[in-house]
Amino acid sequence: QVQLAESGGGLVQAGGSLRLSCAASGRAIANYAMGWFRQAPGKERELVARINYSGAMTDYADSVKGRFTISRSNMRNTIWLQMNSLTPEDTAIYYCAQREYSNSSPSPDGYSYWGQGTQVTVSS
Numbered sequence: 001q002v003q004l005a006e007s008g009g010g011l012v013q014a015g016g017s018l019r020l021s022c023a024a025s026g027r028a029i030a031n032y033a034m035g036w037f038r039q040a041p042g043k044e045r046e047l048v049a050r051i052n053y054s055g056a057m058t059d060y061a062d063s064v065k066g067r068f069t070i071s072r073s074n075m076r077n078t079i080w081l082q083m084n085s086l087t088p089e090d091t092a093i094y095y096c097a098q099r100e101y102s103n104s105s106p107s108p109d110g111y112s113y114w115g116q117g118t119q120v121t122v123s124s
Helices: none
Strands: 003-007 010-013 018-025 034-039 046-051 058-060 068-073 078-083 092-098 118-123
Touching: 003 092, 018 034, 018 092, 018 118, 034 068, 034 078, 046 068, 046 078, 058 068
Parallel strands: 010 118
Antiparallel strands: 003 018, 018 078, 034 046, 034 092, 046 058, 068 078, 092 118
Protein backbone atom coordinates (compact mmCIF):
# COMPACT_ATOMS: atom_id res chain seq x y z
CA GLN A 1 0.00 0.00 0.00
CA VAL A 2 1.37 3.38 -1.00
CA GLN A 3 1.84 5.83 1.82
CA LEU A 4 3.03 9.41 1.52
CA ALA A 5 4.24 11.42 4.50
CA GLU A 6 4.81 15.15 4.27
CA SER A 7 7.01 17.10 6.66
CA GLY A 8 8.66 20.48 6.91
CA GLY A 9 5.69 22.76 7.27
CA GLY A 10 5.44 25.43 9.91
CA LEU A 11 5.12 29.12 10.65
CA VAL A 12 7.39 31.52 8.82
CA GLN A 13 7.49 35.26 8.27
CA ALA A 14 6.84 36.77 4.88
CA GLY A 15 9.97 36.62 2.76
CA GLY A 16 11.17 33.48 4.47
CA SER A 17 11.74 29.97 3.18
CA LEU A 18 10.61 26.45 3.93
CA ARG A 19 11.50 23.09 2.47
CA LEU A 20 8.80 20.46 2.39
CA SER A 21 9.61 16.78 2.12
CA CYS A 22 7.43 13.87 1.05
CA ALA A 23 8.65 10.39 1.88
CA ALA A 24 6.96 7.54 0.06
CA SER A 25 6.68 3.97 1.26
CA GLY A 26 5.00 0.81 0.04
CA ARG A 27 6.11 1.27 -3.54
CA ALA A 28 9.10 2.78 -5.31
CA ILE A 29 8.29 6.15 -6.85
CA ALA A 30 10.72 5.73 -9.73
CA ASN A 31 8.09 5.04 -12.39
CA TYR A 32 5.50 7.54 -11.24
CA ALA A 33 4.88 11.23 -11.53
CA MET A 34 4.43 13.23 -8.35
CA GLY A 35 2.92 16.54 -7.41
CA TRP A 36 2.51 19.12 -4.68
CA PHE A 37 -0.91 20.65 -4.15
CA ARG A 38 -2.27 23.09 -1.60
CA GLN A 39 -5.59 23.99 -0.14
CA ALA A 40 -6.39 27.18 1.71
CA PRO A 41 -9.52 27.57 3.87
CA GLY A 42 -12.61 28.00 1.72
CA LYS A 43 -10.71 27.32 -1.48
CA GLU A 44 -10.34 24.36 -3.78
CA ARG A 45 -7.23 22.24 -3.84
CA GLU A 46 -4.83 23.60 -6.43
CA LEU A 47 -1.65 22.52 -8.13
CA VAL A 48 1.56 24.02 -6.80
CA ALA A 49 4.15 21.99 -8.73
CA ARG A 50 4.43 18.70 -10.55
CA ILE A 51 7.28 16.50 -11.72
CA ASN A 52 7.47 13.56 -14.07
CA TYR A 53 8.90 10.17 -13.16
CA SER A 54 12.51 11.05 -13.96
CA GLY A 55 12.54 14.63 -12.77
CA ALA A 56 13.33 15.91 -16.24
CA MET A 57 10.02 17.71 -16.61
CA THR A 58 8.55 20.07 -14.04
CA ASP A 59 5.70 22.55 -14.05
CA TYR A 60 4.53 25.21 -11.64
CA ALA A 61 1.49 27.29 -10.88
CA ASP A 62 1.96 30.83 -12.13
CA SER A 63 1.70 32.13 -8.58
CA VAL A 64 4.82 30.24 -7.46
CA LYS A 65 7.02 30.32 -10.56
CA GLY A 66 10.47 31.60 -9.76
CA ARG A 67 9.96 31.10 -6.02
CA PHE A 68 9.29 27.37 -5.58
CA THR A 69 11.29 24.40 -6.83
CA ILE A 70 10.14 20.79 -6.96
CA SER A 71 12.70 17.99 -6.99
CA ARG A 72 12.89 14.27 -6.41
CA SER A 73 15.27 11.46 -5.56
CA ASN A 74 14.06 8.11 -6.79
CA MET A 75 16.84 6.43 -4.85
CA ARG A 76 15.56 7.98 -1.63
CA ASN A 77 11.89 7.58 -2.58
CA THR A 78 11.40 11.22 -1.68
CA ILE A 79 10.31 14.47 -3.29
CA TRP A 80 10.82 18.01 -2.03
CA LEU A 81 9.35 21.45 -2.46
CA GLN A 82 11.73 24.32 -1.80
CA MET A 83 9.70 27.45 -1.12
CA ASN A 84 11.39 30.85 -1.11
CA SER A 85 10.10 34.41 -0.82
CA LEU A 86 6.97 33.19 0.91
CA THR A 87 3.95 35.48 1.17
CA PRO A 88 0.79 35.25 3.30
CA GLU A 89 -1.02 34.11 0.14
CA ASP A 90 1.02 30.90 0.31
CA THR A 91 -0.65 29.95 3.59
CA ALA A 92 -2.37 26.58 3.12
CA ILE A 93 -2.18 22.89 3.80
CA TYR A 94 0.31 21.39 1.38
CA TYR A 95 -0.23 17.88 0.07
CA CYS A 96 2.05 15.46 -1.71
CA ALA A 97 0.44 13.22 -4.33
CA GLN A 98 1.46 10.32 -6.52
CA ARG A 99 0.09 9.45 -9.92
CA GLU A 100 -0.27 6.03 -11.49
CA TYR A 101 1.49 7.23 -14.63
CA SER A 102 4.97 8.45 -15.50
CA ASN A 103 3.80 11.78 -16.88
CA SER A 104 2.43 14.36 -14.49
CA SER A 105 -1.00 15.97 -14.45
CA PRO A 106 -2.12 19.46 -13.39
CA SER A 107 -5.40 18.17 -11.95
CA PRO A 108 -5.82 16.71 -8.46
CA ASP A 109 -8.12 14.14 -10.07
CA GLY A 110 -5.11 12.72 -11.87
CA TYR A 111 -3.47 11.50 -8.67
CA SER A 112 -4.33 8.30 -6.85
CA TYR A 113 -2.41 8.60 -3.61
CA TRP A 114 -2.26 11.47 -1.16
CA GLY A 115 -0.46 12.33 2.03
CA GLN A 116 -2.10 13.78 5.10
CA GLY A 117 -0.78 17.25 4.40
CA THR A 118 1.43 19.70 6.24
CA GLN A 119 0.39 23.17 7.33
CA VAL A 120 2.31 26.16 6.03
CA THR A 121 1.50 29.49 7.61
CA VAL A 122 3.14 32.71 6.44
CA SER A 123 2.76 35.74 8.68
CA SER A 124 2.92 39.29 7.38
